[in-house]
Amino acid sequence: MGMAALSRGSSPPHGANPNTPESLASSPRSTAMPFNPWDPYVPYSSEDVAAFLADGLDPVVLQRVRLERDRQAAYTADLFLYHRGQRRRMVWQFVAVSAASGQVRIEFPTPFVAAGTGALNRLGEALVAVIAQVERNPSLAGQGIVAADLAVPSDVPVLAGAGENRVAPGFAWNELYIHSAKRYRFAAERVAGMRVLDLGCGSGYGSRILAQAAAHVAAADADPEPLTWGRETYPHARIARIRIPYITREQGLPFPNQAFDAVVCFEVVEHVPVEQMEAWFAEIARVLHPDGHVVLSTPNKHIYIHHPDPHHVALMTLEDFRSLLESRFEHVQVHGQVRSRSLAATWGEFEIVPTATGGDKIFVAACRGWRGHTRPIAVPPPTVWPTEQPAHGSSIPGWWPRVWQRLRRGESAPAVAVGLPEPLVPEGFGLHTGPAAEPCGGLVACGDGWEAAAERLGDGAPFLLFAPADAPAERFREHVEARMNASAHLLDPAPDCPWIAAFGWRSQSIPHPRRRVLMATHLRALDLFGGGETQLFETLIALRDEGVQADVSLSLRLDPSAYELIHVFSLFNAEKAPRLEATNRPVAVSTILWDYQEMRHAAAVARAVFSQESQAEVLAALDAWREGRLAVNGLSPAACAEPAELRGAQRSVLEQAHILLPNGEREAEMVRRAFGAGHAPVRVVPNAVDAERILAAEPRAFVERFGLSDFVLCAARLEPNKNQLMLLWALRDLALPLVLAGKETDPEYAALCRRWAGPRVHLLGELPPDLLASAYRAARVHALPSWSETPGLANLEAAAAGCALVVGNRGTEQEYLDGHAHVCDPGDWRSIRAAVLAAWDDQDSARREARRAHVLDRFTWRAAARETAAAYAEILQPPSVRFAAPDWERADSWQPPILDHLRSGRGSLHLYAGPITRSTPERAYALAAGLLEREGASPEDCPDMEIVDVVPQHPRIVVLLTGGPLDDALRARHGMRCVQAAGRPAAA
Numbered sequence: 001m002g003m004a005a006l007s008r009g010s011s012p013p014h015g016a017n018p019n020t021p022e023s024l025a026s027s028p029r030s031t032a033m034p035f036n037p038w039d040p041y042v043p044y045s046s047e048d049v050a051a052f053l054a055d056g057l058d059p060v061v062l063q064r065v066r067l068e069r070d071r072q073a074a075y076t077a078d079l080f081l082y083h084r085g086q087r088r089r090m091v092w093q094f095v096a097v098s099a100a101s102g103q104v105r106i107e108f109p110t111p112f113v114a115a116g117t118g119a120l121n122r123l124g125e126a127l128v129a130v131i132a133q134v135e136r137n138p139s140l141a142g143q144g145i146v147a148a149d150l151a152v153p154s155d156v157p158v159l160a161g162a163g164e165n166r167v168a169p170g171f172a173w174n175e176l177y178i179h180s181a182k183r184y185r186f187a188a189e190r191v192a193g194m195r196v197l198d199l200g201c202g203s204g205y206g207s208r209i210l211a212q213a214a215a216h217v218a219a220a221d222a223d224p225e226p227l228t229w230g231r232e233t234y235p236h237a238r239i240a241r242i243r244i245p246y247i248t249r250e251q252g253l254p255f256p257n258q259a260f261d262a263v264v265c266f267e268v269v270e271h272v273p274v275e276q277m278e279a280w281f282a283e284i285a286r287v288l289h290p291d292g293h294v295v296l297s298t299p300n301k302h303i304y305i306h307h308p309d310p311h312h313v314a315l316m317t318l319e320d321f322r323s324l325l326e327s328r329f330e331h332v333q334v335h336g337q338v339r340s341r342s343l344a345a346t347w348g349e350f351e352i353v354p355t356a357t358g359g360d361k362i363f364v365a366a367c368r369g370w371r372g373h374t375r376p377i378a379v380p381p382p383t384v385w386p387t388e389q390p391a392h393g394s395s396i397p398g399w400w401p402r403v404w405q406r407l408r409r410g411e412s413a414p415a416v417a418v419g420l421p422e423p424l425v426p427e428g429f430g431l432h433t434g435p436a437a438e439p440c441g442g443l444v445a446c447g448d449g450w451e452a453a454a455e456r457l458g459d460g461a462p463f464l465l466f467a468p469a470d471a472p473a474e475r476f477r478e479h480v481e482a483r484m485n486a487s488a489h490l491l492d493p494a495p496d497c498p499w500i501a502a503f504g505w506r507s508q509s510i511p512h513p514r515r516r517v518l519m520a521t522h523l524r525a526l527d528l529f530g531g532g533e534t535q536l537f538e539t540l541i542a543l544r545d546e547g548v549q550a551d552v553s554l555s556l557r558l559d560p561s562a563y564e565l566i567h568v569f570s571l572f573n574a575e576k577a578p579r580l581e582a583t584n585r586p587v588a589v590s591t592i593l594w595d596y597q598e599m600r601h602a603a604a605v606a607r608a609v610f611s612q613e614s615q616a617e618v619l620a621a622l623d624a625w626r627e628g629r630l631a632v633n634g635l636s637p638a639a640c641a642e643p644a645e646l647r648g649a650q651r652s653v654l655e656q657a658h659i660l661l662p663n664g665e666r667e668a669e670m671v672r673r674a675f676g677a678g679h680a681p682v683r684v685v686p687n688a689v690d691a692e693r694i695l696a697a698e699p700r701a702f703v704e705r706f707g708l709s710d711f712v713l714c715a716a717r718l719e720p721n722k723n724q725l726m727l728l729w730a731l732r733d734l735a736l737p738l739v740l741a742g743k744e745t746d747p748e749y750a751a752l753c754r755r756w757a758g759p760r761v762h763l764l765g766e767l768p769p770d771l772l773a774s775a776y777r778a779a780r781v782h783a784l785p786s787w788s789e790t791p792g793l794a795n796l797e798a799a800a801a802g803c804a805l806v807v808g809n810r811g812t813e814q815e816y817l818d819g820h821a822h823v824c825d826p827g828d829w830r831s832i833r834a835a836v837l838a839a840w841d842d843q844d845s846a847r848r849e850a851r852r853a854h855v856l857d858r859f860t861w862r863a864a865a866r867e868t869a870a871a872y873a874e875i876l877q878p879p880s881v882r883f884a885a886p887d888w889e890r891a892d893s894w895q896p897p898i899l900d901h902l903r904s905g906r907g908s909l910h911l912y913a914g915p916i917t918r919s920t921p922e923r924a925y926a927l928a929a930g931l932l933e934r935e936g937a938s939p940e941d942c943p944d945m946e947i948v949d950v951v952p953q954h955p956r957i958v959v960l961l962t963g964g965p966l967d968d969a970l971r972a973r974h975g976m977r978c979v980q981a982a983g984r985p986a987a988a
Helices: 046-052 117-135 174-188 205-211 224-233 274-287 318-326 400-407 451-455 473-484 531-546 574-583 597-609 615-626 644-654 665-675 691-696 700-706 724-730 747-756 769-778 793-801 813-817 829-841 845-858 861-876 891-904 921-934 967-977
Strands: 003-008 028-032 060-069 075-083 088-100 103-108 145-150 195-199 216-221 239-243 260-266 288-299 329-337 362-370 415-418 443-446 462-468 489-492 499-505 515-521 548-553 565-569 587-590 712-715 738-741 761-763 781-784 804-808 822-824 881-884 908-912 945-948 958-961 978-980
Touching: 046 088, 060 117, 075 117, 088 117, 088 224, 103 117, 117 145, 174 205, 174 260, 174 288, 174 329, 174 362, 195 205, 205 216, 205 224, 205 239, 205 260, 216 224, 224 239, 260 274, 274 288, 318 329, 318 362, 400 462, 400 499, 400 531, 443 451, 451 473, 462 473, 473 489, 473 499, 515 531, 515 861, 531 548, 531 565, 531 587, 531 793, 531 861, 548 861, 565 574, 565 861, 574 644, 587 861, 597 615, 597 747, 644 665, 691 769, 691 793, 700 769, 712 769, 712 793, 724 738, 724 747, 724 829, 738 769, 747 761, 769 793, 781 793, 781 829, 793 804, 793 813, 793 845, 804 813, 804 829, 804 845, 813 845, 822 829, 881 891, 891 908, 891 921, 921 945, 958 967, 967 978
Parallel strands: 028 103, 195 216, 195 260, 216 239, 260 288, 415 443, 443 462, 489 548, 515 548, 515 565, 565 587, 712 738, 712 781, 738 761, 781 804, 804 822, 881 908, 881 958, 908 945, 958 978
Antiparallel strands: 003 145, 060 075, 060 145, 075 088, 088 103, 288 362, 329 362, 462 499, 489 499
């Protein structure tokens, strides 16, 4: 297998590891793994591999090796194999190559292990030979992707590929392939045993994934090249590959009526001209069984509009896509395929989540129930490409109005939007796109041209300014602060956002800035913008009075080393853990954690129960659930436990913490149960309420807008955890108006709510903060019978507004409200009903004022900021605990730290003795006590010295290196916090 040519590949995708490991050109060691995390994305089975190599490896030619730098291994390799007898090929993907101690480790995905040890070793030798040549060539060794074409016999066809603009294994980046393969796996789970049309099948690997579950797959495409590639590379007895014409009004598909039970169509609809869409959908309906399923996807216009592609003639926003599908089908559920989270493992990226948001990269829809003949089609506008890059204000992220809402503080003068097209400025936000008034009550601006409007900005007015992401962040801040005469906070969004933001209030500076803090949160935080994000922004604002200037980062494009400490909000930040460790800065973590096992089980049960046809069936099922007699397809609570992978990712964040800041004692206990004790000190920082906004509100604004007063209010996202279905069922036959005010994050759940909502139920969607404050003042009762809350900001806001409260009994609500709420069981509609009726009658003014005072005296953002600032001060103090894990068999290892502690008296000393160091606490105690006695002391004289049998996990310690067996592990974990124990020679 000689080397014919080496070609330089394209640049790696974002997040690929650019580092070359030390010496990969050694003897290979093939490893057969019983399971490999790449396995689910390999479109071959072990039987396919065995059949391909039935005659051994001799008729098989290794034609190309493609190497891609990987996040976890040194490389993943794709091996292009051609069988000269069968005249077909295989592309073996995701062969992981790593190096350790001068040895190369090669791990094949499980299906390829069927080739046998001999074949794997021969392929491994060829692979290592290619890597050796790459690493000897400086122009190639630094490349993210390198393809090596090997010398092959003349009868081996040239690798022509799968056609233009097609995703094909071995040609696409790992990220791009995983992105696509996860959509096909999503579809495969829904088409088991069906006749499936894969419309626009491309290179055919996806049809191969579908065929593993479906009864038959028609892989159809208008381009002959990918069909040929698929036929040669991904054959299967249940796949027929068919060339089809482009669908127009005049020509359709070459299939009879109702030929298929399901149509799968990924990344095609955006290629259909809008004037042809009605005919395109009608033709799909013609070949589909009346009860058939359609699974299709399209890229998010807000993201892909900045990557011009002349084939994308109908890019769609989430609203465009949903409107189009709902005009064609009775039942539509739009899922979201999330953007890259820069996870350590590429195979873990691009998950498909149940509810799409405007920030997702791809929208994936599951549809059924054709109704196109009864409604006009809602086509999207044709794609119009921007003429400049980076994009103008049309690319401003969709979450900006939620941030803007948090900055406003009841300004009366109108605010102005600069650089934003008028359609992107929502109603009800007090913003206009005309000339700025004087004084101007606020400013949102995208790009240049905001300085003139800034001159007319009134003192104290908020500003939110966006600059291109490649602008130097600190220079941008300095410019804003100089023009605004104010302290500005930076906001660094998700990695693929082309903007960075600065916000603050005109002429308002932090009086005596003492500290700079970086607040880091998860990549989807601003798209979701729930209680955790409210906590972040309100804490940031209140910390200004404590002399703290905080910035916000989702992607850590802001340099963490420029700050005194990092404050991480939520444990869903695993991709940031390596950066956090590398910065060597103290880390505070607001855990925002709950064990959602019960809630997941309850959500699945509730969907099944409320999908019943009649009220009698629902009632019977609810009673059976309450009595423990209900089974849903064998679903058990244990099946809904947090996945081990998720817990592992959360633990990686927890291990960086110098202090944990849960919102309550119950949440702290939840952390201890999930991860064990000893990670870091804990300081409870209660959640809080924006008292000024609530107390300044009047009911009139809400009453005039909606004509409602004296009602039961539930202010929360419409989702299973908030339990609105049980609430509206509990009140279904009562004469109590019920108002549901919240964003619909789960369309299927929202549809069930609408189905069972009676005439006195009002679904209003998400309300701006000022209007929501007015709703609290207009309501009589606030009911939030959630499965988990810590404690629910809406509960605190409603209490401050004077509402009687109904809360669930699973979260921290009772810990916070201490008898000031009516408590219910979220799984029992009768309990919810009784609590709401009791709250409706609870109109005693003294109780109302006591409830209000309880919240306002204890749960303000100012108080939360004081606790947070105290936590910052605590972790910025020099560590007071020193830890060592000596070798208790060697006096020169265990004696020096004890003697140094005895003479210096610095802080506390913890000495580990346990199985890892082949000792016991009893033996270590005896040795230490003997030494102390020889030095004229006793254990009683040293209460601050302890023998421990647990290695501390939290990083707020100084580690003494003693030459013990744990030194290397401690050095890797604690880095610069490690010092040589006194009396020990420095490590070579």
